Amino acid sequence: MTSPSTPLEIVSFPIEGMTCASCVNRITRFLDKVEGVEEASVNLASESATVRFDPARVTLADLVGAVDAAGYVARVEQVASAEHSVDVAEAAAAKAERDEAAARHAADLRRRFIVSALLTLPLLGGLARMTVAPWLPAFLTNPLFQLAVATPVQLWAGWPFYTGAIKALRHRASDMNTLIAVGTSAAYGYSVATILLPDFFMAAGLGMDGAELPMYFDTSAAIITLILLGRYLEARARSHTSDAIRRLINLAPRTARVIRDGIELDVAVADVRVGDTVRVRPGETIAVDGVVTEGASGVDESMITGESLPVSKRVEDLVVGGTLNTTGTLTFRATRVGADTVLAKIIRLVSEAQGSRAPIQRLADVVTSYFVPAVLGLAAFTFVVWFAFGPQPAFNLALLSTVAVLIIACPCALGLATPTSIMVGTGKGAENGILFRNAEALERLGSVKAVILDKTGTLTEGKPRVTDIVRAAGAPPEDDLLALVAAAERGSEHPLADAIVRETIERRRLTVADATDFLSVPGGGVSATIGGHRVLVGRPGFLESAGIDVASLAGAADALAADGKTPVLAAIDGRAAAVIAIADTLKAGSVEAVAELHRLGIAVAMLTGDNLRTAEAIARSVGIDRVVADVRPDGKAAAVRALQAGGKVVAMVGDGVNDAPALASADVGVAMGTGTDVAMESAGVTLMSGDLRGLVTAIALSRATMWNIRQNLFWAFAYNVILIPVAMGALYPFTGLLLDPILAAGAMALSSVTVVSNALRLRRFEARPTTVQAQPRPATLPSIP
Numbered sequence: 001m002t003s004p005s006t007p008l009e010i011v012s013f014p015i016e017g018m019t020c021a022s023c024v025n026r027i028t029r030f031l032d033k034v035e036g037v038e039e040a041s042v043n044l045a046s047e048s049a050t051v052r053f054d055p056a057r058v059t060l061a062d063l064v065g066a067v068d069a070a071g072y073v074a075r076v077e078q079v080a081s082a083e084h085s086v087d088v089a090e091a092a093a094a095k096a097e098r099d100e101a102a103a104r105h106a107a108d109l110r111r112r113f114i115v116s117a118l119l120t121l122p123l124l125g126g127l128a129r130m131t132v133a134p135w136l137p138a139f140l141t142n143p144l145f146q147l148a149v150a151t152p153v154q155l156w157a158g159w160p161f162y163t164g165a166i167k168a169l170r171h172r173a174s175d176m177n178t179l180i181a182v183g184t185s186a187a188y189g190y191s192v193a194t195i196l197l198p199d200f201f202m203a204a205g206l207g208m209d210g211a212e213l214p215m216y217f218d219t220s221a222a223i224i225t226l227i228l229l230g231r232y233l234e235a236r237a238r239s240h241t242s243d244a245i246r247r248l249i250n251l252a253p254r255t256a257r258v259i260r261d262g263i264e265l266d267v268a269v270a271d272v273r274v275g276d277t278v279r280v281r282p283g284e285t286i287a288v289d290g291v292v293t294e295g296a297s298g299v300d301e302s303m304i305t306g307e308s309l310p311v312s313k314r315v316e317d318l319v320v321g322g323t324l325n326t327t328g329t330l331t332f333r334a335t336r337v338g339a340d341t342v343l344a345k346i347i348r349l350v351s352e353a354q355g356s357r358a359p360i361q362r363l364a365d366v367v368t369s370y371f372v373p374a375v376l377g378l379a380a381f382t383f384v385v386w387f388a389f390g391p392q393p394a395f396n397l398a399l400l401s402t403v404a405v406l407i408i409a410c411p412c413a414l415g416l417a418t419p420t421s422i423m424v425g426t427g428k429g430a431e432n433g434i435l436f437r438n439a440e441a442l443e444r445l446g447s448v449k450a451v452i453l454d455k456t457g458t459l460t461e462g463k464p465r466v467t468d469i470v471r472a473a474g475a476p477p478e479d480d481l482l483a484l485v486a487a488a489e490r491g492s493e494h495p496l497a498d499a500i501v502r503e504t505i506e507r508r509r510l511t512v513a514d515a516t517d518f519l520s521v522p523g524g525g526v527s528a529t530i531g532g533h534r535v536l537v538g539r540p541g542f543l544e545s546a547g548i549d550v551a552s553l554a555g556a557a558d559a560l561a562a563d564g565k566t567p568v569l570a571a572i573d574g575r576a577a578a579v580i581a582i583a584d585t586l587k588a589g590s591v592e593a594v595a596e597l598h599r600l601g602i603a604v605a606m607l608t609g610d611n612l613r614t615a616e617a618i619a620r621s622v623g624i625d626r627v628v629a630d631v632r633p634d635g636k637a638a639a640v641r642a643l644q645a646g647g648k649v650v651a652m653v654g655d656g657v658n659d660a661p662a663l664a665s666a667d668v669g670v671a672m673g674t675g676t677d678v679a680m681e682s683a684g685v686t687l688m689s690g691d692l693r694g695l696v697t698a699i700a701l702s703r704a705t706m707w708n709i710r711q712n713l714f715w716a717f718a719y720n721v722i723l724i725p726v727a728m729g730a731l732y733p734f735t736g737l738l739l740d741p742i743l744a745a746g747a748m749a750l751s752s753v754t755v756v757s758n759a760l761r762l763r764r765f766e767a768r769p770t771t772v773q774a775q776p777r778p779a780t781l782p783s784i785p
Contacts, residue, residue, distance in 0.1 A: 021415025232747020244427025441684030523632030
């Protein structure tokens with residue numbers, strides 16, 4: 001249990017020494033055992049761990065100790081919590097450190113592979129001389145020459161396998177290194193023994209045709225060479241899985257031009273403070289988030305939102321750090337710096353998503369937890385059966401089959417199948433302005449069968465404006481009436497209230513008095529006293545609950561609603577005074593997005609607080625299946641649960657504070673990036689552009705990623721299920737063929753490279769809905785109360 005007063009912290013750190021999924025499972029178990037750890041996620045693809053814990057009960061030293069107890073090395077590098085989160089500069093430094101460590105590791109693998117390959121060639125030449133090329137020099141088959149050449153391969157090039165196996169053994173565990181070390185040591189050790197004790201082995205009848213003792217230096221050396229090659233290629237490929245994070249970090253400029261005391265200074269971005277005045281010229285990158293105070297320009301926000309067209313920026317408009325100023329000079333006031341900038345939050349979200357674990361990975365986790373011990377058992381079984389029942393030379397055949405079993409088994413592919421695809425998929429999402437909070441959200445979104453859309457700010461621009469004012473008999477003049485209504489609405493945060501206030505103050509330039517006795521009823525309306533007049537503004541039911549007869553305005557309200565406008569009723573001093581019609585324009589792409597959702601077989605519903613006639617008019621124009629109108633804020637979550645009760649996997653799309661409960665209740669909550677921070681914190685997916693077509697792209701990306709993961713898992717499971725029995729000799733009774741351990745090593749090395757390379761294909765994903773297979777449009781949605 002977490003201490004109620006202590007916020008959870010998240011720590012991410014690299015882990016050295018992981019080689020396969022067995023390592024991942026072992027480290028996860030040790031971290032989960034630490035009292036106070038809420039969740040531990042270990043990622044083989046990024047060679048890192050992300051731990052959520054209670055800092056009142058767990059220290060970073062405890063986490064490092066747990067990893068050390070598992071037999072690996074942890075280096076804590078950054079902590080993100082409510083009190084401290086990482087800014088872009090810190091993220092860049094941490095990423096550079098990880099990249100440098102990965103580069104050193106890849107360089108070491110490359111160096112060992114080259115030396116190993118050069119020394120293995122003459123050993124394979126000896127094999128060729130005995131089989132297909134007898135004209136090769138005789139010294140290639142000399143036992144002492146082969147020993148001299150094979151020993152550096154075994155003990156230097158293959159030394160990392162021994163160190164990894166010994167570490168695992170010290171902690172009474174086994175991993176991929178164990179299989180490689182045991183397999184190659186068996187082949188190498190037997191060959192050394194035949195040189196030292198040739199008479200003993202001849203007497204035991206292990207010679208070929210009774211005259212020659214076989215040696216397997218070429219086998220052990222070739223195995224090590226091929227595995228080193230595979231690991232090097234895998235390391236190279238894995239370095240590209242974090243390209244998206246690298247590109248995001250590189251968006252941030254290193255310096256900013258700040259105006260202090262009338263003097264322009266170039267300072268490090270880390271030294272920019274909230275309230276600083278920052279100037280950015282054409283072609284320069286905006287350093288931090290802020291509000292434009294002077295100038296006008298077009299800003300390319302594609303790196304943040306995925307939208308290709310520059311966005312016009314003028315005084316009072318918001319600008320985001322990491323975006324590119326294109327045409328004019330802008331001066332802005334810094335409002336968010338360091339870890340609080342949008343870019344820093346995007347980097348944090350993408351990093352956390354890439355380090356999280358998808359539910360589909362659980363089966364692989366269960367299998368790999370037993371994998372290495374099972375393979376060791378199968379290898380021992382193989383040796384006993386071949387030695388006891390195999391044809392002569394039984395020992396040699398038993399040895400080769402055992403080595404083949406140990407070498408061909410590959411938990412690496414199982415461990416990499418899911419996280420590599422998740423890393424590439426979430427990174428690709430960020431490139432398209434789609435932020436997945438975790439791998440589970442990425443997985444669930446692809447299986448969504450129903451989408452619920454909030455109207456205001458999701459389907460529409462969220463910038464409603466007053467279109468009509470219909471006064472009742474005896475009501476004050478229009479401007480006077482509007483001034484009273486605006487005075488009451490000024491205390492409300494509702495978009496409709498804002499529309500009335502803007503119409504009154506900005507467009508009509510009217511003076512608005514201060515209100516007293518202000519009261520807001522969520523989902524109903526507001527009441528206030530202005531200059532001695534009691535004013536009520538809101539729904540018909542809200543006014544009727546106050547004893548006001550609204551029958552005289554009902555006809556006008558219905559007519560306006562039929563046109564897709566939202567009627568707001570106003571009463572002054574206990575009498576119905578007017579209907580104010582407010583309309584919001586549909587967002588560009590809303591109609592296209594709904595059509596594409598239907599094409600994907602997804603039912604679409606709309607939730608709104610508007611009356612039914614207004615809502616139906618808007619729904620018809622967009623092509624939505626079902627409308628749920630007159631919904632109070634606390635009723636949105638109930639509507640989501642009603643659809644879920646009908647067996648649908650439901651996504652809720654919204655942008656406001658009152659959408660947060662519904663976003664949290666849905667199987668997948670999707671927040672519009674143009675909305676509130678509360679909505680985005682409650683959602684599993686954020687569409688940074690605020691364009692509903694981004695939802696279609698997100699679903700397409702989710703389905704493409706999950707298809708990629710299934711391909712990887714199928715390959716990883718099929719590879720082991722088919723080839724381990726072949727290595728044991730399953731084909732020998734029918735074909736007389738045994739799997740050569742060298743071929744087994746090549747297949748094993750290829751398996752991991754294949755999985756990573758397949759995951760990297762997701763980098764070619766394009767934001768085109770037509771890439772996703774269409775499904776029949778659903779006929780109906782379950783009823784929503």
